[in-house]
Amino acid sequence: MKYIDEFQNPDLARRLLDEIHATVTRPWALMEVCGGQTHSIIRHGIDQLLPEQVELIHGPGCPVCVTPLEVIDKALEIASRPEVIFCSFGDMLRVPGTGRDLFRVRGEGGDVRVVYSPLDALTIARQNPDRQVVFFGIGFETTAPPNAMTVYQARRLGVRNFSLLVSHVRVPPAIEAIMQSPSCRVQAFLAAGHVCSVMGVDEYPELAERHRVPIVVTGFEPLDILEGVRRTVAQLERGEHTVDNAYPRAVRPEGNQAAKAMLEDVFEVTDRSWRGIGMIPGSGWRLSPKYREYDAEHRFSVEDIRTSEPAECRSGEVLQGLLKPHECEAFGTLCTPRTPLGATMVSSEGACAAYYLYRRLDISPAPREATSVV
């Protein structure tokens, strides 16, 4: 129990852990969907505090990690153009495209800027009417509404030199894809709290029922995760499979209605390819026809970009919970946060980076045989 004293409330953490230890009678495999949760779990050693029978499988919930290589390459191509100011969140700067990243593009003279909010990119567009301003719109259901609002505002204010490079992804189709795989070992999900702050829980009861998996909405602070695990294990032990909200202070069942309405107006559901995993039907958003003129892919015709992933990188298997990061041969040798081969190493929310940072180099059991989930 070497980490437990670092918990915000060690006594409560201990009580939750005791209860989990007392409840478990059999092995269970839980998937945490959110990259923020993965980070928190590894950082606090939560997986090591849990009973041996409770395995946490890291899910595909890091938006930076799952953004497809084609999209990164499109971003690099657009950002290199002299007429473009390319705006992005800071965590995309080091994500490797084919041969380079946004950080390098800036070094080579590209006008790449980091913004805190997509609205800042719109402000830059209004201040630079003779330039083209492109915002890199990636992320899950939490990030999509801010980006949708920005496009809506661009149209409302008549800003014509702004566009969005869109690669938004949706969680429920990813859960569906994971459950449909014949090699799936996941028996329950810790759903991502902040995704549910926006979307509510409407999409989950049907999934839980059809696949007979408990889905417990969970926050990402250490105590939230322990509480999520406690409720999930209790359901599994009782043979139940319902949707439960262990994060009510930030999640209302209906979510944020205004944000959902804006998503509906600005975006439409589309098939999307996930880096390392491949195509998942209905798992993404793109701009709806009404807003097509704000689509950077149309504006800069970058449809034909070819890509190649480093052969050594097994981040696809890591993202699907088939391989733990340290079981990858390149882990910590060829591939480190300074020289990342895959996105799961470059993003601080990625599972490979979390393992590297918190020194999970010691444990290396024989790799599990890898098969595809999707």
Added chain:
Amino acid sequence: MCLAVPGRVVKIEERDGTRMADVDFGGVVKEVCLEYLPDLQVGEYAVVHVGFALQRLDEESARQTLELFESLGMLQEEFGDPWELAAEAGGTPPPKREEARK
């Protein structure tokens, strides 16, 4: 980027027809859009993600979360200089600051 941080509304005003606020995140004040929580009032707390208030939060849990983020250095990750962070990660010196280009 997944991170959503709780903050306290200190000022609300309309800018360009949009409801905006100044929000205090444990000392760092940022401009935040309130269009998704239009009835949020000065003094209240909300979960904020990339400059947008997304859900109300009670004061007690907001404070606890902020303290935790602070102690874990996560506020630095969210609000620190991204170019420096990226350069550190890549082991090369930071490029010119954003200001130099304006």
